[in-house]
Ligand SMILES: [Zn+2]
């Protein structure tokens with residue numbers, strides 16, 4: 001059945017070095033429910049290490065959690081990669097790990113990267129440097145995500161850094177993406193006015209939260225469920241599905 005769900009499909013847990021320590025599964029779930037969100041996605045930088053804990057933390061609450069990760073391309077473009085299952089996200093994460101440089105994370109410079117359980121209890125520290133670019137192109141990430149059973153959406157495309165439009169300057173022809181993500185700093189009307197050439201792309205607006213207060217209830221997705229195929233249908237306005245963005 002078609003229904004509208006408030007969705008914030010881009011957020012970071014304590015596995016992202018830039019995220020606050022409050023970004024643990026039970027507090028993220030609590031904040032999502034307090035905000036009236038129906039659907040969130042967990043998207044740490046270049047790793048799916050905490051997706052299983054997030055999915056488990058939301059179990060029985062009615063909140064849908066889409067497992068994902070935010071992958072950085074060799075052009076330093078960020079893409080949110082979303083999957084139906086934690087296994088799919090982890091398999092893509094394992095592939096991504098093989099395309100990261102071998103460096104170790106410098107906690108003093110970037111912050112710590114914590115793997116936690118569903119209660120938010122510390123399990124271990126990820127030592128690899130996650131906040132960096134892979135050696136994969138934007139096209140390779142889009143194709144690889146699809147081959148792994150998911151969908152890739154260019155992240156915060158209105159931003160001056162780590163964005164498809166800023167770093168490449170355009171959406172490559174034939175790039176198989178269902179839509180684009182705009183940040184909290186842009187409204188749909190502003191973005192549409194600035195990019196008439198991108199009118200055919202659906203938009204979602206996500207919080208890209210690194211702290212609880214940054215989670216965002218601006219995107220309503222009308223769909224028959226929370227599978228990634230339903231998100232794609234909504235972004236493409238197919239079969240009665242669609243996306244409605246609030247400006248504030
Ligand atoms: Zn990003």
Ligand SMILES: [Zn+2]
Pocket residue numbers: 010011012070208
């Ligand atoms: Zn992000």
